[in-house]
Amino acid sequence: MGNSVAGIARQGPTIELDFALIGHPESWRAAADVLAVLRGPERTPLPDDEIKDILPWIPPRVVCHVDVGSILGTESGRTKSGGAKARGLYIDSFIPPDRLEAAYVHENIARVRAAAACAIKAGAKIVSLGGFSSILVEGSFDQLPERHDTVFTTGNTLTVAFIVQGIQKMCALEGRDLQRSTLLIVGATGDVGSGCARCLAPSVRRVLLSARNFERLRRLAAELQADGVQVEFATDLQRFSAEADVVICAASLASPSLLLGRIAPHALVCDAGYPKNLCPSAEMLGATVFFGGLGQVTGGLRFAPDFHGILNRHPFPDVVHGCLLEGMALALERRFEPFSQGRGFITPERVEEMETIAARHGIYLAPLYNADGPVEDELHCQTEWSRVWKGHSLRQSTVILKAGI
Secondary structure, eight states, rough: OHHHHHHHHHHGSSOOOOOEEEEOSHHHHHHHHHHHHHOOOOOOOHHHHHEEEEHGOOOOOEEEEEEEOOOOEEETTEEEEEOEEEEEEEEEEOOTTTTGGGGGGHHHHHHHHHHHHHHHTTTTEHHHHOOOOHHEEETTTTGSOOOOOOOEEEEHHHHHHHHHHHHHHHHHTTTTGGGEEEEEEEETTTTTHHHHHHHGGGGGSSEEOOOOOOOHHHHHHHHHHHTTTOOOESSEEEEEEEESEEEEEEOOOOOOOBBBSSOOOOOEEOOOSSOBBOOTTOOOOTOEEEEEEEEEESSOEEEESBBTTTTBOOSTEEEEEEEHHHHHHHHTTOOOSOOOSSSSSSOOHHHHHHHHHHHTTOOOOOOOOTTTTTOOOHIIIIIIIIHHHOOOOOOHHHHHHHHOO
């Protein structure tokens, strides 16, 4: 598939690696772009039908090196460089975008295991599992190959941090009172959904929980109710007695197919799915939709071969999914530990710890956008919100928002 990628494969474990990232194509367009780089610029791009025939036969493999830098902070209004650096690999599991359904679960788990074996063989100290990679193993790393000195993290804690920050930011920009809001979480019993529930429940008027598993919903609702939170839960979105005006979509869907139905006019909707949750044809009167769980590296991000705009397909530079950024942040911190593992263990305290680690190395909430482009004024973002957020923890920023600062 081209000399540049063959060179990466031949290097083996001779270069010391801090981290590895395991992901998969979010769409056929993303898969086509990855294959185009792997095959080299001298080759004619493959037709779409050939890509769909070929992709299921491509085994998980390393596609590029990833170098990330750290920012030490600011001095007299200027950013200081010269912070920590970490080197890693991006490994694509090449799960076909149309094979994320339950019928392919065993095949896809085998792909994640093979990708994990690539990371272990390369000598990565910590590995982040992106998107369906972590959902497939449900945080149970016992399903992965013998790990030697390699540890794994789902990256879900930092994903939750960026979702919560995004909700808080949009409420501040739009002048919404989060404390008077009804929050709906779709996919509430998943690791990300339940983490968002624990972090945001104390800051809203009412919480609506939706997921497929009734018993898990009941347990999560009981946990929140024990802390005095007003909670409703249902497997059917139409069964809730109230309409939500703040929505988080964090369900493990095989394709963008979610139709929200009963939400309040002008609701704030965060689509944090990987792949995305919301059906493109969904009609939500006056709703503000943004993609959540994304962070931005300010200390420098480099791919070799150059996959900028392909592995991170965003309208802003150096934006990456939080699940992958967690591994980078821990590598920069030299904390090679399984920070996020299992299901349902994400707490506000753990989120605050992880976002502090990320911020220490210049990894912050990315500018907010949706399928139509940015949803905020970028200049306002960089001046006002950055002034409020950077250097503050989740708990401190919640206090700031409540104070109206």
